[in-house]
Amino acid sequence: MLYDDIGKQPVLEQIVAHFYQLVYADSVLCPLFPADRTRVERAQVIFLTQLTGGPRHYDTHDSRMNLAMIHRLLPIERHHAFRWIELMEIAIYETLSNQVVAERLLERLRIGAMNVLRICEAHREP
Numbered sequence: 328m329l330y331d332d333i334g335k336q337p338v339l340e341q342i343v344a345h346f347y348q349l350v351y352a353d354s355v356l357c358p359l360f361p362a363d364r365t366r367v368e369r370a371q372v373i374f375l376t377q378l379t380g381g382p383r384h385y386d387t388h389d390s391r392m393n394l395a396m397i398h399r400l401l402p403i404e405r406h407h408a409f410r411w412i413e414l415m416e417i418a419i420y421e422t423l424s425n426q427v428v429a430e431r432l433l434e435r436l437r438i439g440a441m442n443v444l445r446i447c448e449a450h451r452e453p
């Protein structure tokens with residue numbers, strides 16, 4: 328299971344902490360994010376736990392755990408999506424020593440980010 332290969336919750340927490348450190352210092356992404364960084368970080372750890380096959384903390388029907396529900400109203404454009412992926416690549420490669428595991432996780436997140444972009448673009452169409 329990807330969750331175990333990554334190193335379970337403690338390593339996911341490290342990745343997420345590193346990622347949001349970069350996000351909140353980034354001029355492209357920071358303006359999109361709320362002041363309450365702790366809430367976003369906690370939700371992201373839970374989301375990634377489920378995405379990688381770890382224990383479920385929430386019912387999957389909980390709208391907070393649905394990428395479309397979370398992002399559809401946000402003004403996310405291509406440059407935001409590419410920056411999000413870029414910072415996630417840095418956070419993951421600097422945390423995980425196993426490149427194969429890192430790529431497996433990144434592959435899913437790139438797909439997720441492209442889905443988020445598609446959802447936001449579709450929502451903005453007249």
Ligand code: HEM
Nearest residue numbers: 359360361367370371374391403407408411439440443444
């Ligand atoms: C296209 C790239 C992405 C951008 C620009 C982006 C941006 C954002 C922003 C601005 C928020 C804060 C929303 C708020 O005001 O509460 C957020 C929350 C969140 N995002 Fe993304 N996101 C992206 C992709 C993803 C992907 C791929 C995932 C999952 C793998 C994800 C998971 C989450 C989670 C779990 C939250 C927290 C929701 C909560 O507070 O309950 N995002 N994202």
